Each structure stands twice: as structure tokens, then as C-alpha cells.
Amino acid sequence: MRHILTATVMNEPGVLAHVANMFSARGFNIDSLVVGRTEDPNFSRMTIVVSADERTLDQVRKQLAKIVTVVKVRDYKETPYVSRDLMLIKLSAAASSRSEIIELAALFRGRVVDVGMSSLMVELSGEEEKLDAFVELVRPYGIRELARTGVIAMSRGGATNAGTDEEGRTDQRPATARPAVRQPVPAKRQPSQQELEATPPG
Amino acid sequence: MSTSTSPIGAGANASAAKTTSKSNATNAIGAPPAHRTGSIVVENAAKATESIANGLPVLGRPTGKTDRFNGMTGAQILLQMLLEHGVTDAFGYPGGAILPTFDQLYEKQLNFILVRHEQGAGHMADGYARATGKPGIVIVTSGPGATNTVTPLATAYMDSIPMIVFSGQVRSYLIGNDAFQEADVTGITRPVTKRNYLVKNVRDLPRIINEAFIIATTGRPGPVLVDLPVDVTTGKIEDAVDDTPYLPGYKIYKAGHSKMVKAAADLINASERPVLYVGGGVILSQAWPHVREIARKGNIPTTTTLLGLGAFDENSPLSLHMLGMHGSAYANYAVQESDCLIAVGARFDDRVTGNLKLFAPKAKIVHVDIDPSSISKNVKVDVPVVGDACLCLEEMLGYIEPRPRSSWLSQVARWKVSFPFAYKDDTELSKPQAIIEAINKVTGGKAVFTTGVGQHQMWAAQFVRWSVPRSMITSGGLGTMGFGLPAAIGAQVGRPNELVIDIDGDASYIMTAMELATMSQYNLPVKVAILNNRFQGMVRQWQQLFYKGRFSHSEMVNPDFAAMAESFGIRGLRCHRKQDLIQCVEEMVNHPGPCVVDFLCETDENVYPMVASGKGLHEMELGIVGCAAPNSDREMGTLA
């Protein structure tokens, strides 16, 4: 499952490295990570897209919140949200195909932002899937360059920073029933018996 | 991202600050500098401004500007603030980039211990912290001085030990230029510190020092590193600065959620076969009186992890001793049979659980921990209680109902009689276990013990009868060989009038043995008992069991340890005959100064019980354990 998390972090050097490092050290997969300024110069906002099951997502949220320079963590698992990705794409555009491309861009509510002798640059924003679809459509014309920002997201409605919070409150509810045999956390990768035995003793 | 130096809007936090928290987490904004100094409750957490942001974090900050640092250099400020934070001892080694700070140490307002290797300084500070509960302080130079502290930082981080390393750094305008003895120390240490800082401006120093103490000592404690460029320690503060800690992303968990505490107690009261599983967190939060009381009141058999040893009195019939890979058979059986496992300040480490799929299959699990990320990390928890173990258990104690649980207790007692820790005393040389039993007998287990890593560490855990908190100082999470000697030195500095014994392995010991010079210079009366099996014994055991006896590079050719100690001006003894064992231990313990004893012992001895990788706790190999006790006066056989 893909999940979107946002993290408000202190705006200082090392925070990005810390977050990125934590993801790699714990074997979590980041699909994208976007950092940008907020209305307050002291804080930045990260939007992180991860592929994870529920249990891993819970750990990601908690491990993020544990970082001292991370101020607030939200995930949008149970919250309606708007997400956007921004793309600049430079296409080969001979005079003959130019109007087709412009038409396609218009259909996708994109804008042509630069025109060269044999190229066009289109700016397009929206949900990731829409951008993906556009890329596939224009691929035959020849993509010269492509840049995407990665996803940013925000909860819908009036609440500031809605979403599931970092304290893992879902954990504060006792589970009603559980299987007789303990379910281990699905491992990232199950080590083989041989590997287990090869683990240095201590 | 760039650092902003613009002033922060002060009005913006008004609405956030008004919101009272329903959660027990408290943002440590404006918390006064303080650390645990023996009292059970964390004071600074209580005093911290009770505000949690609803929505965006608190934007403004109290303007606690003070002019008390006017005219002082960074180095002067550092010394003064260390003293204000109650620091009495520090460990370290000088070098160019930290000389301004060392100049301040010349007047000896601090008891400074000059080590022989910065790794030693780190482990000493760690041992000091574990022995006293106060944060350990390290002061080292830039580049190699700082990188030498990485292993101690990682060791302290894994075991949640409060420690602060102050490292020198090249002048801030040289950073990034590959200057002499420059290293990206904050980059290198980020994964092994709870928080680290590169101080860019002397005006930030007072605030950062306050924050470092709060972060190191509160919540789940851990190491902090503060990197100090030369121009920061030599730079002067000219006018008022704000030294108020500013930690909007830091939460300190205190009391547990009342509903959860009650739910946990209900589960425990309803259980027939409960087991308390106690970890190092109980020592850190000083919750051992509550653990003991809950066990007594509810008649709950109690097992500890390696780091939890001493939290429970092992002389109690309720004690199951240590659990896990080399834990007691009865602790492991009890966990597997339990219908309610109460984990307190423990993290379900793989060395404790064995195969997770087979772990405690019949038990509902209560987990009390201050770190929310520990909960349900490895094992799904039924009742989580997030908070300081001491406060959580104090509340829980009120709900725990007295229960006889006699059939469970008699089952446990039968296991204890049938499967005591054991060994066969059938070789010409002493068995390593016999040496530890002798030390236990002579000291009554009443000493501060440190260990290296390996078989001797496990035998120390098994054969010393632990009853006093902070008496077992060992590297659990990282398993750092070479920890024992410097940790013992640090413990001795922190508890100068107590008997401190390093039970070490020959291979572990020699990794940091240069600290004998430190011991000698400060005449610290540490006792070192080397269990000399002329092998990396634990590696030998694994090679014997899993690599067809191909002992690849695990045999040690050692120096004459006694003569080596003597060359440092330290009393060195040899104990090569088993009939001299008790007498040698007595001689060691009674020697007024530092003393190293080379206890020659049997090589081919393995640690049992042993839960092989991939096996459940109940599938442990018992080895000699469970056979009739060959040596009738061993106290293990009579415990129950």
C-alpha cells in the first residue's frame, strides 16, 4: 500500500539527512520525499510517500516522530486529502506536431511555458496518475527532458494538520481479539537459516 | 534547507499554548535544565511548559534573554554550565581544536579523567552513567578524537544511556574545506545519537547545552554530541542571549494513559500464569521498587533481560533470573507457558524472544515503555502503556489484586529445581563458571560489576546472584567488546567508595587494556578478573556448533596479563590452580588499590542453555542444565 505522510520539521541542516537516513537504516522504502518551506521560516514541511503495510506504516510514523527535530507527523490513511505533483516536460516538437501537443496539454490543463525551434516545454500539475498518463501520451513525440517535484499533500476541510497523528493513538486501544499464535511483524526479508546461524554471536 | 536567523514571531503561539494537552506527551519548550539526580520523578518534564500544539507547532518561544554570559568565551560558558548542570566528573583527551576548552579545565573545578584512547573516555562516561544515573560527560578533540567516540556513542544509543560528548571542530569558516583534523562528525554520528549539534555561533551555545542535557537525560535517555568549532569556544558573547531550550519536536512521556494502566491491571488480575519481563528501562526510570512490589503483591514470577539484571532480587523465590538466548530454562519455559506477559522497559530484542512466531504463544501482552516506537515493533501488544515505567507502575500497583497463584508458582518452583544453571567441574583447570561463583561467594553479589562481551558475560549474568540495581554494567544492545575495563573505571569514578569488578574475557579485555594507564594514574581501585580461556570463547562456541569445529581466527595468544598489569604499576595476580580460586578472589577483593587477576580457565566450555537462531524459547538446548547437579554445594541447585 502507498501512504502519504507529512512531517513538519525544524528548518536546520541535517534534518533531511536524518530523515532519509532513518528510512534507509530501517529498511523503509521511500517512493518520494519533498521538502519545502512553510509560512514560518523556522519550519519546513516534508511530504513523504512510502510503500508499506499497516504495521510498517505505524513504525514509520513513530520513528519519524522520534527524531527530535521532527515536530509533527501526519498520515492520511483515514483522512481525505488533496495531493499534487508538478512536472516540467520538454518534448521534441516539429512544426507539424506542435499543435497536437498544445492541444493535448490543454486537455490536461497544462500550459506551454517555453517554445523552441523544435521543442516545447509543458508545465503540468495534478495527481500523479494524471501526470503519468500525459507522459505516456506524449512519449511518441520524443521526451527530451522531464522533471517532477514529487507529491505534496494536504488534508481537506478546515482543520489544520488533520490526519492520524504520530502518537500512534490507534495503539492505545486494546485489541479485542488476537490469534492464539503470535503474528510476528512481517519481516522485510526473512533471513535464511544459514544466514541466521552465520550471525556473529554478539 | 537553510538555517534561518530571522527572529521568530512571538505572538503566533498564543492560541497553541492555550490548548491543554489530553495526551501525556509534553513538549519540552522552556524546560529548565535539570536531570535525574536520584529522585524518582523527572523534574524538568513536570516543569516544562505544558503546551502541545494543536495544529502547527508552537511558533513563538519564550524570550528568556539573559546577560549573565556577557563577556564570557564559549569555553568559559561550557565549563560554567557543566557545573550548573551538576557535572562533577568528565572524561576525555585533548587536541588542537578543543584546547580552548581544556584551558578551562586547568583549574580543576571538574574532576577530569585523562584517558588513553577516546573510545575509553566514551565507555567510561557510559559506565559512570549506568552506575550513578547521572549523564556521562566526554570532551575530545576534532577529527580522530571525535571519530574514536563513535563506538561508545553507538553502545550508549543501543542501551539508552545518557551521555554527552563535546567534540572540538575546526573553525566554522573552514568547515567543508577538508581542513586539518576536520571530519563531518555530526554527519558520522547522526545515526548513533539521540540528537547532535554543530554549534555555529557562540550565542547559540547556552541554549544548546541546556537542550543537550534535557535530551540526553529525559524520556528514553540517550547520547548527544555537541560539535564545537574553535571560533565558538574562543568567541565571546557580548550582550544578552536567550538560553531557553527550544524543542518543539521533543515529547516527554510521563504518566501512562489511565485507561491503559487500568486495562493492563485488569488483564494481570485475570491471569493465572503471569510473568513480569523486566528490562533496562526499569533501571533507567528507577522503577525497581514498584516492579518488586507488583511481583510480591500479585505473586508474579519475574524475569529480567541482561540490562534488567539487578532490578529484581534474584534471591526471591519469584525470580526467574535472565531469559532469552542464554537465559534460564525456567524463565524461558515460564514465558512460553504464560497467559499474561508484562513487559516493562524492555524491547522484545531478538536475543530475548528467539523465533518471534513461537514467542509466548499463549500470552496476552502488556507493554509499558516510554518510547512509543518500541510498542508493537517486534511483537503485537495487547495493552500498550506509553509512559515512564516508574509512574505507570506506581499507578498500576494500586489496581493489582493479591492472588495466591499457587499452582503456577509451584510449577515455576519445580522448573527451578529441575533446571538450574549448571556445569560439570571435571577438568584440571577451573571452569569459568566456578570463577564467577567464587566471585559471587566472596562478594555476596554486592559489588558493581562490568563485563566484556562473550561467554564470560553470559556466565556473569547466570552465576552472579543479582539483587542490587545498577550493579550490572554491560553492553547489551551493541555487544561491544572492550567495554568492561573502561566502564569499570567510569563506574569507580562515579562510586569511589564501592567495590567495582570488571569480569572480563581475555579477548575483550585486551581491546581497551591501555586504560590500565588511566586506572593507574588516578589510582582507581578497580578489580579486573580476566576469565582467560585463551580464546574468543563465544566465537569458538559458534564455530564448534555451526562451523564443524573450524576455529577460524578465534584463538588468542595472550601476554602475561599479571606482568602486563605490574608494568602499569597495578597489582597483577595469577590464578592457575582451581584450589586457589577462593583465596585469589579474596586477595583481589581485599587489595586496596587496582588489581588485575589472570584466572586461567578451561577453554572447551559452552554456554547453556542456548536458544539457537530460528528456534523458539522452549526449544533451547539444555546442555548440562537439567542433569543432576554434580557439585552439591553450588547455590544454584538450592535456589527455588
Ligand SMILES: Cc1ncc(C[n+]2csc(CCOP(=O)(O)OP(=O)(O)O)c2C)c(N)n1
Ligand atoms: C568489538 C567487537 N568485535 C567483535 C565482536 C564479536 N564477538 C563477540 S564475543 C567475541 C569473543 C569474545 O572473547 P572473550 O572476550 O575472550 O570472551 P569469552 O567468550 O572467551 O568469554 C567476539 C569476537 C564483538 N562483540 N565486539
Ligand SMILES: [Mg+2]
Ligand atoms: Mg576468552
